[in-house]
Amino acid sequence: MKRLNPPPRLLMGPGPINCYPRVLSAMSTQLIGQYDPVMTGYMNEVMGLYRQVFKTDNKATLLIDGTSRAGIEAVLVSCIEPGDKVLVPVFGRFGHLLQEIAERAGAEVHTIEVPWGEVFSPEQVEDAIKRVRPKVLAMVQGDTSTTMLQPLEHLGEICRRYDVLFYSDATASIGGNPFETDLWQLDAVSVGLQKCLGGPSGSAPITLSERYVELVRQRHHVEAGIRSEHHKSGSASRIRSNYFDIPMILDYWGEERLNHHTEATSMLYCARECAINLIEEGQENCIARHTLHGNAMAQGAMGLNLQLFGDQQHKMTNVVGVYIPENVDGEQIRSQLLQDFNIEIGTSFGPLHGKIWRLGTMGYNARKDAVLHTLQSLETVLRRAGHKMSPGEGIDNALEVYQSA
Numbered sequence: 032m033k034r035l036n037p038p039p040r041l042l043m044g045p046g047p048i049n050c051y052p053r054v055l056s057a058m059s060t061q062l063i064g065q066y067d068p069v070m071t072g073y074m075n076e077v078m079g080l081y082r083q084v085f086k087t088d089n090k091a092t093l094l095i096d097g098t099s100r101a102g103i104e105a106v107l108v109s110c111i112e113p114g115d116k117v118l119v120p121v122f123g124r125f126g127h128l129l130q131e132i133a134e135r136a137g138a139e140v141h142t143i144e145v146p147w148g149e150v151f152s153p154e155q156v157e158d159a160i161k162r163v164r165p166k167v168l169a170m171v172q173g174d175t176s177t178t179m180l181q182p183l184e185h186l187g188e189i190c191r192r193y194d195v196l197f198y199s200d201a202t203a204s205i206g207g208n209p210f211e212t213d214l215w216q217l218d219a220v221s222v223g224l225q226k227c228l229g230g231p232s233g234s235a236p237i238t239l240s241e242r243y244v245e246l247v248r249q250r251h252h253v254e255a256g257i258r259s260e261h262h263k264s265g266s267a268s269r270i271r272s273n274y275f276d277i278p279m280i281l282d283y284w285g286e287e288r289l290n291h292h293t294e295a296t297s298m299l300y301c302a303r304e305c306a307i308n309l310i311e312e313g314q315e316n317c318i319a320r321h322t323l324h325g326n327a328m329a330q331g332a333m334g335l336n337l338q339l340f341g342d343q344q345h346k347m348t349n350v351v352g353v354y355i356p357e358n359v360d361g362e363q364i365r366s367q368l369l370q371d372f373n374i375e376i377g378t379s380f381g382p383l384h385g386k387i388w389r390l391g392t393m394g395y396n397a398r399k400d401a402v403l404h405t406l407q408s409l410e411t412v413l414r415r416a417g418h419k420m421s422p423g424e425g426i427d428n429a430l431e432v433y434q435s436a
């Protein structure tokens with residue numbers, strides 16, 4: 032077998048993106064034992080670091096091993112008992128994912144929908160809460176499938192008024208868009224590393240409010256092989272997943288350090304480095320950087336005579352959706368960019384399939400050279416495919432954004 036030698040791609044799609052070099056080197060750090068005090072010290076450090084990332088005082092802030100959907104699944108399967116009502120406002124592919132996971136957990140799921148490219152008003156969500164009276168509101172913040180950013184700041188207060196648990200999947204938005212767990216009164220949040228945090232996929236940081244933890248503690252259960260006399264089972268039904276049983280995972284991350292899975296040490300090193308990277312840069316600065324490069328990409332795309340997709344008032348900073356011009360073959364353009372220029376841009380799903388491309392500027396790739404290189408290459412490929420534009424206008428537009436910053 033040949034040695035691993037992937038081509039040096041520039042990943043300018045909706046994620047994953049190229050990792051920060053320091054995150055990559057953290058991943059190759061030597062392993063230590065699960066209960067080594069150095070390791071448990073790192074686990075505690077990671078909890079503290081992600082409290083800062085999530086802007087929360089929640090004690091229960093930790094990592095779920097697995098990609099972002101592992102975090103979603105852990106949060107939902109642990110709080111949903113069969114027959115519980117869950118409300119999912121769907122504005123893209125990942126709202127449907129929350130619906131799917133809640134249904135599999137046995138929930139009676141109610142959805143409301145807006146067309147892809149739009150978001151919900153607080154009134155639309157409140158009306159649905161009044162009608163459905165759900166136990167949980169589950170909502171995506173930034174849906175990469177549409178590039179839209181759902182405002183969450185008014186929803187926590189509404190949820191408290193109707194005694195609803197408020198959960199958000201902020202996988203694609205955290206780090207590059209404002210997020211306030213405590214201020215916005217969220218009860219559970221899950222994310223991933225592979226977007227604005229600039230890491231690989233494979234670890235899902237989550238944070239849980241006291242209210243959420245108290246609720247799932249009623250379903251507490253300790254496996255027979257490690258149970259002691261002082262462990263009492265909770266009164267509510269047992270959580271249907273062992274791997275994603277949050278009370279058991281909390282026992283592992285908590286003072287008792289009760290054995291559950293073997294923590295994915297290399298991913299913990301990565302998650303730790305991603306958080307340190309964000310905190311050292313400063314969250315406000317990191318959001319400003321994503322805003323700047325996202326704007327440069329959007330203005331540059333317009334200079335290439337491409338039309339932007341979706342409600343621009345509610346766009347994520349880190350992904351730009353553009354309509355594929357009618358006279359070109361979208362997949363052919365993407366494959367030429369990949370083959371000739373080593374640049375990956377995103378296709379799209381569902382109702383947008385074949386209609387838009389998604390250009391990401393996030394994490395390590397929220398950089399001027401990455402934006403300009405992508406625009407220049409896209410211009411060349413589009414021009415050769417017969418797309419009409421004024422040569423140079425894409426780059427000029429982007430440079431203007433940088434000059435006026």
Ligand SMILES: Cc1ncc(COP(=O)(O)O)c(C=O)c1O
Nearest residue numbers: 098099100125175202203223232
């Ligand atoms: C908003 C959102 N949620 C969930 C996911 C699923 O993430 P993963 O593929 O890491 O499980 C993604 C991935 O793109 C996402 O953008």
